[in-house]
Amino acid sequence: xAPTTAPDADTIPPLHSTKHRLIVAGLRLLLKHGYNDLGIxxxxxxxxxxxxxxxxxxxxxxxxxxxxxxTYMTQVHAGMDACLKHPDRPPLTRVRDFFEMTQKSYxxxxxxxxxxxxxxxxLSGVNEVFRARIAQxxxxxxxxxxxxxxxxxxxxxxxxxxxxxxxxxxxxxxxxGAALRSRLQRNPNSLTxxxxxxxxxxxxxxxxxxxx
Numbered sequence: 001x002a003p004t005t006a007p008d009a010d011t012i013p014p015l016h017s018t019k020h021r022l023i024v025a026g027l028r029l030l031l032k033h034g035y036n037d038l039g040i041x042x043x044x045x046x047x048x049x050x051x052x053x054x055x056x057x058x059x060x061x062x063x064x065x066x067x068x069x070x071t072y073m074t075q076v077h078a079g080m081d082a083c084l085k086h087p088d089r090p091p092l093t094r095v096r097d098f099f100e101m102t103q104k105s106y107x108x109x110x111x112x113x114x115x116x117x118x119x120x121x122x123l124s125g126v127n128e129v130f131r132a133r134i135a136q137x138x139x140x141x142x143x144x145x146x147x148x149x150x151x152x153x154x155x156x157x158x159x160x161x162x163x164x165x166x167x168x169x170x171x172x173x174x175x176x177g178a179a180l181r182s183r184l185q186r187n188p189n190s191l192t193x194x195x196x197x198x199x200x201x202x203x204x205x206x207x208x209x210x211x212x
Contacts (some may be wrong), residue, residue, distance in 0.1 A: 018049060018056075022047055022054065023067065025043060025047045026038075027115065030068060030115060031109065034119075035061075035119060036122065062129065065119070068115075073116075076137075077140070084148045090155075091155065095152075100195070110186075111186045113179045142171075142172045146164045146165045157203065
């Protein structure tokens with residue numbers, strides 16, 4: 001999580017209708033219950049789907065959760081493209097825009113936090129498949145941040161000797177910690193404070209949330 005949020009049904013790429021319904025429900029249920037506490041039967045009941053239909057689309061529960069995670073990452077990349085590739089806004093503002101968009105989604109979801117971070121905390125120590133996939137997710141998010149931070153470095157918005165990859169990775173790390181705190185506290189304070197602190201630290205000037 002890296003910084004990200006669950007997509008809604010309207011923004012998920014076209015799938016078979018039953019598979020689509022299961023993945024949409026899975027996004028919500030995995031955020032709420034986690035992997036180990038999500039029973040297949042509860043998912044089938046929530047979606048009114050026969051067991052045979054589930055196993056037609058997914059090999060098992062692990063395959064299902066990985067496909068849900070992949071769908072989640074598709075939405076993360078779409079959000080990154082929408083924010084980070086906006087040419088009319090300064091690069092640091094674009095980076096903050098992405099996290100503020102994610103924060104808004106967290107609020108709408110009831111501060112359930114980041115699916116990537118949640119699954120990472122739950123499974124990375126016991127499941128190598130999930131550990132590797134979640135590490136890849138974080139790396140992809142950090143790479144997008146680093147590209148935008150490099151633009152900021154070239155423009156002189158951050159020091160010329162900045163290691164933008166390191167800065168991007170620490171940004172993702174800090175966000176994931178703040179996302180966990182926001183879930184525990186059920187409010188956005190830790191997310192906002194983290195963004196203020198980070199951008200103040202990297203630029204020496206506190207950036208406002210609505211900077212343009």
